[in-house]
Amino acid sequence: MEVPYDYSGKSVFVAGGTSGINLGVAHAFARAGARLAVLSRSQEKVDAAVAALKTHGGEATGFAADVREPAAVEAALRQAGAQFGGIDVLISGAAGNFPAPALGISPNGFKSVVDIDLLGTFHVLRAAFAHLNKPGAAVVNISAPQAYIPMELQMHVCAAKAGVDMITRVAAMEWGAAGVRVNSVSPGPIDNTEGMRRLAPTESLRKLVTDSVPLGHFGSTGDIAQACLWLASPYAAYVTGVVLPVDGGWSLGGFAASGAGLKKLLSAPPQPKSDGVIE
Numbered sequence: 001m002e003v004p005y006d007y008s009g010k011s012v013f014v015a016g017g018t019s020g021i022n023l024g025v026a027h028a029f030a031r032a033g034a035r036l037a038v039l040s041r042s043q044e045k046v047d048a049a050v051a052a053l054k055t056h057g058g059e060a061t062g063f064a065a066d067v068r069e070p071a072a073v074e075a076a077l078r079q080a081g082a083q084f085g086g087i088d089v090l091i092s093g094a095a096g097n098f099p100a101p102a103l104g105i106s107p108n109g110f111k112s113v114v115d116i117d118l119l120g121t122f123h124v125l126r127a128a129f130a131h132l133n134k135p136g137a138a139v140v141n142i143s144a145p146q147a148y149i150p151m152e153l154q155m156h157v158c159a160a161k162a163g164v165d166m167i168t169r170v171a172a173m174e175w176g177a178a179g180v181r182v183n184s185v186s187p188g189p190i191d192n193t194e195g196m197r198r199l200a201p202t203e204s205l206r207k208l209v210t211d212s213v214p215l216g217h218f219g220s221t222g223d224i225a226q227a228c229l230w231l232a233s234p235y236a237a238y239v240t241g242v243v244l245p246v247d248g249g250w251s252l253g254g255f256a257a258s259g260a261g262l263k264k265l266l267s268a269p270p271q272p273k274s275d276g277v278i279e
């Protein structure tokens with residue numbers, strides 16, 4: 001799809017921007033002419049993402065850092081800000097997830113997800129503010145429907161992402177006076193992503209997921225990118241503090257729409273197909 005946005009001369013920093021949804025968002029901004037900086041833990045993923053982003057013809061740089069380490073995050077944002085002459089758009093989407101019942105999550109497992117998703121978002125936004133090109137800069141956090149729809153096997157993620165949405169709203173209030181808008185995109189089930197590989201690893205689970213989406217199919221990374229391009233653009237100049245679901249209507253009913261909780265989905269017994277073969 002042709003990108004109807006022009007981000008030439010703009011700088012975009014994507015925390016967690018080396019795979020999946022966030023890399024898709026980074027590509028969309030690079031295609032629209034922006035300079036890109038991405039950050040994630042793996043140097044290998046950072047190098048691959050930077051090389052791929054450069055194929056659009058613009059500048060791209062990357063940082064191997066963990067969002068749980070504030071000093072490393074600060075150093076990366078300082079360097080990107082200096083290299084690009086400030087940052088116009090910040091996308092914050094580093095996250096971790098695994099499905100497990102509350103009693104199967106160790107204190108360190110719960111802490112790991114909260115540290116990455118919630119504290120990591122705080123570290124990234126806090127470190128970015130000094131380098132944002134105010135007024136006019138925009139922040140988009142990548143949240144999830146777990147922030148406002150309770151989901152079995154996702155207590156840690158629900159708690160962490162609910163906090164992320166509050167960070168979005170409070171930052172929008174505090175930074176509005178500086179001309180910085182802060183919004184969030186809440187993706188539904190997005191195909192070909194690590195998140196979906198973890199939450200819907202089999203064909204029968206994938207079908208149960210799409211059955212619970214009013215539009216009847218998975219979303220794409222491009223769907224999320226389009227929302228980010230709009231929210232960060234002057235077309236959304238009076239929009240701040242919103243959590244925008246881009247989920248095919250999934251959050252209207254969640255898994256309840258298909259009459260099944262995630263717990264049931266993940267523990268569903270194998271279904272015999274009509275030819276008698278067990279899936």
Ligand code: NAP
Pocket residue numbers: 015016017018019020021022039040041042043045046065066067068093094095096116120142143144145186187188189190191193194195196
């Ligand atoms: P993904 O490919 O695993 O993306 C996660 C990114 O964050 C990767 O670049 C990863 O790279 C980085 N990351 C993870 N932990 C990090 C840490 N501690 N410090 C720095 N970077 C870290 O997963 P995805 O499914 O595309 O998810 C992307 C975002 O969309 C997440 O915020 C997720 O909650 C949200 N989301 C996804 C779905 C979905 O359907 N997939 C639905 C709703 C919301 P490294 O491994 O190199 O660190």
Ligand code: COA
Pocket residue numbers: 095096097098099100104105106107108109110112113194195198
């Ligand atoms: N079920 C229960 N607990 C789990 C688990 C699972 N499937 N996977 C990890 N954990 C627990 C570990 O056992 C550990 O706890 P412990 O020390 O008490 O044993 C804790 O989580 C941390 O695990 P570790 O692998 O050391 O953490 P990490 O910091 O290297 O990785 C994760 C963080 C666990 C979130 C990891 O899955 C990750 O890096 N995810 C990023 C990619 C991703 O999740 N993408 C989808 C985004 S929606």
